[in-house]
Amino acid sequence: MEDVLVFIQEQILLVAALAILVVALYRRESASGGAKLSISQVVQAMNTDVAVLLDVRESKEFGQGHVANAINIPHGKIGDSLNQLEKHREKQIIVTDSMGQHSGTVSRLLAKSGFTVARMQGGMGEWKNDGLPLVKG
Numbered sequence: 805m806e807d808v809l810v811f812i813q814e815q816i817l818l819v820a821a822l823a824i825l826v827v828a829l830y831r832r833e834s835a836s837g838g839a840k841l842s843i844s845q846v847v848q849a850m851n852t853d854v855a856v857l858l859d860v861r862e863s864k865e866f867g868q869g870h871v872a873n874a875i876n877i878p879h880g881k882i883g884d885s886l887n888q889l890e891k892h893r894e895k896q897i898i899v900t901d902s903m904g905q906h907s908g909t910v911s912r913l914l915a916k917s918g919f920t921v922a923r924m925q926g927g928m929g930e931w932k933n934d935g936l937p938l939v940k941g
Contacts, residue, residue: 840923843931843934856895856898860910875889893919903927907924908923
């Protein structure tokens, strides 16, 4: 541990540059995946029919409980399944998964394909924690 502290002291400019690059990369990656919407913003967008919810969890997990009218395309198959979303191109696509681990990657792919994209903050884990209704099957 003492060696690490000595290195940081001796290489303060390198450490500072690395920290700045990490923060810049984090911001860029966060922004490129679309805005993060709260659960209430997602519900409002779906209820006013300006958005559709894309659930990128695996089909088995989706079947155990999902938001009504959500579209399920597992994250590993999204590249080959973009045609399923074409009829929703004029709407915002809100991406969700279990806890946010795949929604950023999928959102970036959709944005590069010309879709208007956002991500549901907290994923389905937050939806369930808030006690909101789920459809099974």
